[in-house]
Amino acid sequence: MTKKAAHPVSAPRGLQAMQLRPVCNPDDLDFKTTRDITSEPHLVGQDRAIDAIKLSAGIKHKDFNLYVLGHEGMERHATVMRLLGEQAARRPVPNDWVYVNNFDAPHKPNAMELPPKTAVPLRTAMEDLVDDLANEIPALFESEEYQTQRRAIEEEFGERHQEPIAEFAEMAKSEDVALLRTPMGFMLAAIVDGKPIKSEVYEALDSATRKQIDEKIERLQERLASILKRGPQLDKEYRKRIEDLHAIMAERVVSARVGEVQSQFAGNERIAQYLEQVRLDMISNAELFLFSEDENNHGTFPEAIRKYHRDPQFHRYAINVMVSHDAEASSAAPVITEDLPSLGHLTGRIEHISEMGTLVTNFTLIKPGALHRANGGYLVLDARQVLTEPFAWDALKRCLHSQSIAITSLADRLSLASTISLEPDPIPLDVRVVLIGDRQLHMLLLLLDPEFGELFKLQADFEDDLPRSPKNSRQLARVVASFAQKDGLRPLTAAAVARLLDHAVRLADDSKKLSLQLGALIDVMREADHYAAQANAALIAPEQIAQALDEADRRASRIKDRLQESVTRKTILIDTSGSAVGQVNGLSVIGIGNHHFGRPARITARVRMGTGKLVDIEREVELGGPLHSKGVLILAGYLASTYALDVPMSLHASLVFEQSYGGIDGDSASSAELYALLSALSGVPIQQGIAVTGSVNQMGDVQAIGGVNEKIEGFFDTCKARRLTGRQGVLIPASNVEHLMLRPDVVEAAANEKFRVIPVKTINDGIEILTGRIAGHRDRHGNFPPETINALVEGKLRSFAQTRKLFTNKPDQAEDVTTAE
């Protein structure tokens, strides 16, 4: 067996075409064109997510809000809206909500819950009420009845004012005392010779006369003071009587009109209470309606049709409708989406208007937010949008916690505005919030926000793909066909749908799966429809699907083409023929947005005697990521545990991705690096027409990697540009065979034996194919067969160990080695 193993290994045949691209057979589809499909399935393979959505939509308990996870283009929004819409149709129409004036504390407007379809009629009724009273009250106060009563009151109080003063004036005159007017008030002075006494005359009087005058003046002063002191009290009584008169007069017409509104909304206790407050306020503020009469304009239109309710002084009787379900369309609970979920758009906002340079507000300037509109139903938001809007996430959580909508101004919260504001009554909240976002955001929220898990108890995780079975293929075909119909696209032939399903397989990166990225599939259909239109075709054929895919690939291939050109022109050194020691073509994937492509990279290894150190140059210069470093350390472990176990590892090796100037990560090149190392140690050259991908474990097993299709196609393109020789191909992990869904041109080349895709399970398998020499297994004595790769590697490692031993025995060199270590 040992001797047999030393013989050269013949090159294996690659995988068959069907293994490289297991295409969908149009005959398996149960239609000839999508025109034949009548039913409209909405989604396939998302049962778990759909159940979660239905649970969230249907469950009554609070906090069962939902986070919908998944990639873009999975039809999450449409699915959520459809399912919520179905559930909403079974729920009752929520009540209307309005804000009305708080007549006791205007800065704290009252929220009022009304039966559905009531808010707008109430608003209209109140506007009509104000308009009617603005016409009727002034007329009432101009009536002879009112004028007479008012005049009587004025006369009564006028006389009560005048009489004492007149009597006093007469008494003062009779006592020869003058009542003089001064800027500060009244002054009394004795009259001498028909005129107020002068100071020099007064001084000339004898003391008895002066005393007599003084006493008289003092007495009259006291009398006058007592008369005048009664004035304010009389004025107060007068005002009270006038107010009472106004109230009595206004009460008749106001009560009659308010009563009409009350009868319109009979049976609603809350409206009745409010209307009673309105009635009392209108009676006590009847002058508001008189003021409107004074301010009337005499424009083109007669005063009778003037809309008085628009005047600012009547805003106190307005009804600010926050949410109303009065439209015929709203026969179910609301399902609301908010594309810009800022704080104001979510919880509502209080607007201000400028008056005389000052910002003022009132309850009519309270504007509803998405939570108001969705109250009693569902609110669908984009998670990332909510989290990026300042204070929106906090406000949403606060509302969900408290189950009420409290409107807080951002300016107030940040103390940016110092103007009057309002504290509206919070409105009770009963809403189911659905956040749609990606998985990373969901994980971050769970990790960083302890409240998130409490408030969003449910998650609907959309599958990225579904198993590829004939049944699922047919179902997915029907789904994409229904989207084509809804989009108004041309019907697709079965072959076109099959070609599209092949693309779905490719998107899934797994020949056993079908991608559920419906958005991407629909985009391909749309572009294909465009090409079909250009070709005047009635149906979308597979050629148009292929054209759409090729064009999409071409549009994104500028960098790929430049790299390919560099290889062709030998700016980037890649050999696709011949052989070389310690050199192998590895494969990497470059991703730009949604477009990924593979490219070969030369990996070289150099070895010499050392102290068991394996230098990963990429890591040393910090161009290698942690996964790449891990792969290198694993292959070092493989070397140490496979060869020359009885001597110290005395290897110094270096590994490098040649002409790589960007970062490298992932361990998919670890098998290639190991092959290069084994070649360098054994001195056996590696065929450069075969590229390698696959990771390796410490046992020498080759493990699956990602992006296998792109890697194969990348090397195929390089070989094709150079010329396909039939000896070129790619070594892939055997476990990646199931992931193959290669381009048709690669498959065609393989079918024509121009290119091979060779699966390998172990490093020994791979090195044999690459070198054409047996790898070799240890015999019962623990030795590799001579001239095998493994024997050569082990021999080289032993020679390094012996050299090192001899070297360290030289006294004058020992210190240097120690230092080097």
Place this chain on the structure above:
Amino acid sequence: MAQRKTRVLVGAGSFVDAQAALHIAARLAEEMIADLGGLLIEEADVMDTYRLPNQRIISSSGAVMMAPSSAQLRTLLNADANAFRRRLADIARPPHMEWTFERQTGDLLECFIDVGRAWDVLIFGNRTIHVVPGSVIFLGSPSAGDDEALRFSAMLARRLATGLAIFSVGKADIPWPRARNSRFGTLDAALTQMARTNAQTIVIDMKRGPVRDREQLRAVLDVARCPVVILGAVALEPKLEYATYIPPAPESGPD
């Protein structure tokens, strides 16, 4: 023929007294005033009375306080003059009226009559001490045929949004639609009632009576607790014993 401008003079002993009169002038300005004058009269007798020992002043609200010193009084009067001037300017601004202001010292009535003889309408300022709006009182004589002064009173009542009361001194009422009529045998009787009647303003026509001379006018001003609108002041005899006026005083009243 161009309409002759109506010239209105507001006179008072203080700005407090002038305020109600200025309010009436403002109302008239909307309709008829062409020129507006202000006259602040520092009453010599009153000035002297301030200097009496322990002299007190009773405010309109009944508070008793010491009379101000001469310096304080001077400051008060200057402030009153400034306020008077500003208010005149305010009233005159929107209709672009000419306005003048003058300060004089002397007897309140005499100064007012002397200056006012050249004006069409005089409004004698008198403070109001309460808020109850009264009516416009027209004090007239039935025999005089006071249509013009009566029309003026009615217009003023309308402008002040109040009623018109007619105090007729004579043997007959003075008829006017929707006016309250009171008839008195003598002027004194009318004044006695007037002292007890709440009024916003009193209108008299010096040319047509019953108030015709200075003493009667002084009696009216003594009992009035509101501004007094005086028409036909030119008819009052000048104080000079012999005087010649060329040309003669115009016959027409306010437009």
